[in-house]
Amino acid sequence: MPRSLFPAASPEVRARLEQSPTLKLINDFDWATSLLGPIPDWPESLKGAIRVMMAAASPMVMMVGPDGVLIYNDSYAEFAGERHPAIFGQPALEAWPEIADFNADKIAMGLRGETIVLRDQELVLNRHGQPESGWMDLHYSPILNNDGLPLGTLCLVHETTDRIMAERALARSEERLSLALGGSTLIGTWDWDVTRNIVTADDKFAQLYNLDPLHAGLGLPMDDLLNVVHPDDAERVRVDIQAALNGGGHLNTEYRVVSPITGETHWVIATGRARLDAEGRAERFPGVVVDVSEQRRVAAALEESELRFRTLANTMPQMVWSTLSDGTHDYYNDRWYEFTGLAREQKATEGWVDVYHPDDQERAAATWQHSLATGEEYKIEHRLRHNSGDYRWTLGLALPVRDQDGRVVRWFGTLTDIHETRLAAEERELVAQELSHRIKNIFAVLIGIVSLSARSRPEVKSFADELRQRIYALGEAHDFVRPHHQSRPPENQGSLRSLLERLLSPYREIGQERVTFIGEDAEIDDGAATPLALLFHELATNSAKYGAFSSGDGSVSLTGATEGDKYRLVWKEHGGPAVVEDTETIGFGTRVINLSVEGQLRGQVTRLWEPDGLRVDIVVPVDALRRSARLQSQVGT
């Protein structure tokens, strides 16, 4: 007798039944050595229950006897994964060691005749090579023998892992969306059921629209929302919505929402898309609104700032321009167009080179390139073509605007018409030059008159020669300090050392250092130049007669030093003939020296006839040397 669950089955029926892998397994299993013994010894109630189970579509498993020997159907075999078929006919606790306690409990419950239903029970099972969480609904019920006592436990398994995972993913997704929307103070969402005309919206949307969040959540007719749209925008919004409804297209519209209570206005952008039904009618229309009030405010502030700048720039009498950091022009004010007569339509990047005077273009370009390369201030005077066709002198200035990192982001510059000023300065220079020539001519005439006068009186020739030379020295002083044009300042203009170099140049000889200057120089002006010229003329003339300049290898050293508010200059002669104090007479030359230093310059002069040569100490107040120092001392007192 075959050890089969279906002992009465014909061979054909048996073959058909054994197409089920688990049924075949039951028949082929060596039950004799198992705890249950061979099939024919099994109680009829058990066999009957097993027959029902094997034919069932739902995954089912039996844990038979106190050891819970596992017998299951095809669906359960699928559920068991790689553990099938090794676990078939094994005691449950050995078959599923990872849930041994769980199963022991259920076996005991079944043997006590109890039932239990577990929903979405999570069990960690190793069904595919590694322990994984799985979720399942489990229905446990006892298998009753014909004596009414439980033989074992039947478990109906309905795996819910896929659903649980889907639910969790959805929950996470919703949580993220909720966080995203909730984290932003700017975004609200709505969903419009077009068919029923009910808009449901979230709290943020309600806040933007000044709606009761409860009402918004439950749903409102669309008109309630349109009522809070700014009257100037409402019609446009309606048109946009209608267009999206008709075409099933996107809505993207910007408008104001006004609070009916506070009157506060928010700018929002609404974007959404109508969902069409099978007939092409809009049935749903979800979307989001974004509060763009802040961006609008910034943009408006920027626009106002820009307007202010342009207004200011256009009220200036100067031409104003700006460039990008690379020097590309992007703005000129009205003055520029008025002055140059260039067309406003012309691109700002073009045309400006042509209005520079051809002779100034290269210089202006080099100066500009230097500023662009170094970030240094741009400053240049050049000629610019006026709309009349004449070139006019202009002063060009520009400074860079830097970002937080110190990089130049753009340049702002001005052009000032200085034509009249410059012409006036040139004319002044001409007048000053002319005046200077006349003065020099007068000196020449004076010298001529003195010479001529002396010709008729040979006995005063030496006197006349001295007088002539003093007049000449005065002429030198005049020439030294006369005003010069700013653009052509002579070297060392206004320094004592340069005046000395000039006055003493006749005593210098090539290849011989007869005059040396050491120590501090002093600034002098025209007021001091005259007495100083006379002083050094007399000292040099005297030296040429009796001192260092009278011998071939004599020399004079000059040493300057500032001592508080005084300036000391020492004239020291070397290498001349031996000197003795001239006590006989105080000559006129000496008087000129005393008058110049003590009378004119409020200083002191001391002569020392040292054995190696004359030494003259001259000490004068610094403020006697130049007017600016005099002014300062007046302010100070």
Added chain:
Amino acid sequence: MTCKILVVEDEIFVATEIEYVIEEMGFESVGIASDQKSALALASDADVALVDLNLTDGPSGMAIGRILAQTHGVTVLFMTANPSQLGEGIPGTVGVLPKPVTDSELRAAVAYAVARREAAEAVPPKRMRLFEWTTPLGA
């Protein structure tokens, strides 16, 4: 032969003194001219000319110097209170000495002009500016 020198100068005291100096130096003065017309009238008599720029008929000195040098072969030396008017110089002329001048400068300048005329060696006064072309035209 004594060198003949023309003085073109509108300040008579200056001109007279120069004339005296010329004669003291042993040269001959051919006269004083205070404008272009009188200067050119004496041009053919002169070997050397000392020429001021601003004269009674205006700033005609440059033109006079040019004509004297280029047309009459005169050795021309400018003496003026405004040397910058001459710019780079007048072709054919020797140089310029800024006024006022000292007695010794005047003597050195005359001596130098005469020496140039006679192609002799001479040292110009320190303040004299010589023009770049060293070979007089027509020489």
